[in-house]
Amino acid sequence: MKIGIVCYxxxxxxxxxxxxxxxxxxxxxxxxxxxxxxQPFRLSYFTENIFFHEVNVSDYPLFEYQPYESxxxxxIVDVAQHEALDLLHVHYAIPHAxxxxxxxxxxxxxxxxxxxxxxxHGTDITLVGRDPAFLPxxxxxxxxxxxxxxxxxxxxQDTLSIFDLHKEVEVIPNFIDLREYNVNFDKCSRHRYAxxxxxxxxxxxxxxxxxxxxxxxxxxxxxxxxxPTKLILVGDGPERAVIDKLCRELDTxxxxxxxxxxADPKDVLSIADLFILPSETESFGLAALEAMAxxxxxxxxxxxxxxxxxxxxxxxxxxxVGDVDDMAKNAIHILSDETTLxxxxxxxxxxxxxxxxxxxxxxxxTLYDIVVKRNKALA
Numbered sequence: 001m002k003i004g005i006v007c008y009x010x011x012x013x014x015x016x017x018x019x020x021x022x023x024x025x026x027x028x029x030x031x032x033x034x035x036x037x038x039q040p041f042r043l044s045y046f047t048e049n050i051f052f053h054e055v056n057v058s059d060y061p062l063f064e065y066q067p068y069e070s071x072x073x074x075x076i077v078d079v080a081q082h083e084a085l086d087l088l089h090v091h092y093a094i095p096h097a098x099x100x101x102x103x104x105x106x107x108x109x110x111x112x113x114x115x116x117x118x119x120x121h122g123t124d125i126t127l128v129g130r131d132p133a134f135l136p137x138x139x140x141x142x143x144x145x146x147x148x149x150x151x152x153x154x155x156x157q158d159t160l161s162i163f164d165l166h167k168e169v170e171v172i173p174n175f176i177d178l179r180e181y182n183v184n185f186d187k188c189s190r191h192r193y194a195x196x197x198x199x200x201x202x203x204x205x206x207x208x209x210x211x212x213x214x215x216x217x218x219x220x221x222x223x224x225x226x227x228p229t230k231l232i233l234v235g236d237g238p239e240r241a242v243i244d245k246l247c248r249e250l251d252t253x254x255x256x257x258x259x260x261x262x263a264d265p266k267d268v269l270s271i272a273d274l275f276i277l278p279s280e281t282e283s284f285g286l287a288a289l290e291a292m293a294x295x296x297x298x299x300x301x302x303x304x305x306x307x308x309x310x311x312x313x314x315x316x317x318x319x320x321v322g323d324v325d326d327m328a329k330n331a332i333h334i335l336s337d338e339t340t341l342x343x344x345x346x347x348x349x350x351x352x353x354x355x356x357x358x359x360x361x362x363x364x365x366t367l368y369d370i371v372v373k374r375n376k377a378l379a
Contacts, residue, residue, distance in 0.1 A: 001368060002031045004079055006072070006090040006100065009040040013286040014121035017151070017174050018091040019043060021364065024177065024357050026050045028365075033079055037068070041263050053079050069095040069102075076103035080114050086372055088116035093124040094134060097141035115146035115375040117367065119172075122151070122283030122304075123210075125159050139163040146371050152305030155283040170367065173308070174284045175360035178353065181266060181293035190271040193257055198228040199335045202272040202296070204265055204287040205279075207237025214239070214246050215278040215324050219299070221250045222328035227335050232272065233258045234265055269294040273341060274331055280321055282306050292352040297344035299331050309355075314347040 003025060007018035019042040022032040026049035034040060037055045055075045057066040076099060079085065088103075090096035100116040107114055118141070125138075142148055142165060149172045150156040156169045194200055201220055205211040213233070220231045233243070233256060247253040262268060265287075269275075275291035277300040282288075284305045288298045292309075298316035300306045312318050317330035334344050 001087065001372070002033070002083060002085045003368070004033045004035055004076065004083075004085045004088040006035050006076065006088065006096045007040065008092060009036045009038045013174070013284070014092040014119075014124075015040055016042060016286065017121070018089075018119075020175070020177065020357070021089075021361070022050060023047060024361050025364075028361070031083075033083055033085065035072070035075055035079055037072075051083075069099045072096070072099040073102040073106070076100060077106050080107055081110065081112060085114055087368055088114055089119065089368075090116060091119045092121050093118060093138050093141065097145060098137050101141050101144050113375060113378075115371045117147045117149065117371060118142060118145040120148065120150045120155055120159055120169075120283075122155060122281075125150075125155060125162060125283075135163070139165065143167050146375065147367060149367070151284040152308050154305040154308065158283075172360060172363045172367070173355055174286045174289060175355050175357045176289055176293045176352065177357045178293055181290070181352075189267070193232060193271060194230050196228065198230045198255075199273045200230050200232060200271055201274045201276055201331070202232045202234065202269065202291070203276050204234040204290075205237070205277075207235050207239045207243070209239060210280045211237075211239070212278045212280055212321070213243050215322065215327070216276050217243060217246050217250060217252060217256075218324040219276060219278065219327045219331060220256070221252050222324065223331045223335070224252070224255060226332050229255070229335070231256045232268060234260075234262055234268060236260055265290065266294065269296060272296050274299060274334060275316075276327070276331070277301070277306070278319075278321070278324070278327060279303065279306075285309050289352060289355055292348040295345040295349045297334050297341070297348045299327050299334075309351070311347070311351060314344075315351045316344060316348065 005018055005022045008015040019040040026032045031049050033051045035053045039052050055072050057068050057071045088100050090100045097118040148167055148169045150169050151174045153171050156171050203216045207213055223229050275296045275298045277288050282304045298310050300310050300318050301321045302318035310316050319326040
């Protein structure tokens with residue numbers, strides 16, 4: 001099957017999932033065409049059956065904001081027509097679903113009928129999607145998608161509620177390839193970060209306000225007062241200045257290592273003992289799943305799709321949003337002795353096995369077959 005994938009090429013979860021899905025499909029013999037404004041950062045090497053088509057937006061002085069959506073729709077038309085695509089799979093509703101719908105309608109005038117699937121990842125619905133400036137367009141694009149998927153039951157329910165959607169939404173969760181997470185524990189690397197044998201907590205995010213990275217620092221401050229611990233921060237974003245100010249106030253900067261954005265976090269995860277994700281909302285929590293695949297228990301909030309991933313008392317613990325005292329208590333319990341930590345490590349990995357790509361890929365391929373056959377019957 002020839003599949004066009006539209007996604008953001010950056011560090012966000014939707015781009016990671018879309019890229020990894022495309023790579024897995026290519027390994028199974030499907031021909032994958034990525035269509036976006038730059039090469040996805042996880043396409044760092046030549047891979048058979050994968051092609052990249054760059055969307056160029058001309059810098060016309062007439063436009064204060066360059067019309068990416070129109071350029072994307074035109075590129076989709078070009079690729080679909082000349083590569084004879086069977087299917088288009090767009091990740092993140094804005095502006096990919098509306099661009100795909102526009103392209104589909106243009107192609108229909110050329111007697112080319114191509115279906116498209118929209119996968120919802122979270123903030124495209126729960127944050128941006130609520131904006132009255134976008135809501136009517138998103139609703140229309142979803143209603144006219146040939147299929148819609150969401151990465152969690154929580155996101156599905158949010159979508160149906162926010163948009164009063166009459167379209168069926170299928171839940172296909174995020175995934176990881178467990179084979180890629182078989183990284184050996186590097187004692188030398190760990191010693192560089194924890195020179196005196198401290199425990200290591202880790203947080204990975206885009207440092208937006210919704211991630212509540214300030215809570216990460218407050219929990220860490222409470223934990224380190226009970227157990228010698230270091231904190232590794234992976235990522236960067238708009239809350240960086242707030243974090244820097246808070247670590248000085250708490251006098252924790254000396255125990256915090258900020259490593260910035262990392263394309264593949266497996267190496268740094270391999271030396272960690274505990275992952276913390278105190279987000280205000282998470283539609284799934286892909287970073288937490290990646291941690292679990294590295295046998296790292298998770299301290300998280302109980303919001304959004306996190307309860308569908310993090311099993312309280314088995315893979316880690318969940319707390320109410322903002323309850324740093326409870327999160328710290330739970331973190332201290334897990335880190336208190338090696339037997340307890342080992343039990344939670346095993347529980348985290350066992351849960352990650354439920355989201356291995358070999359299982360989830362079958363769900364996508366089944367949906368692709370259904371959509372393509374239905375489209376041919378209607379053509």
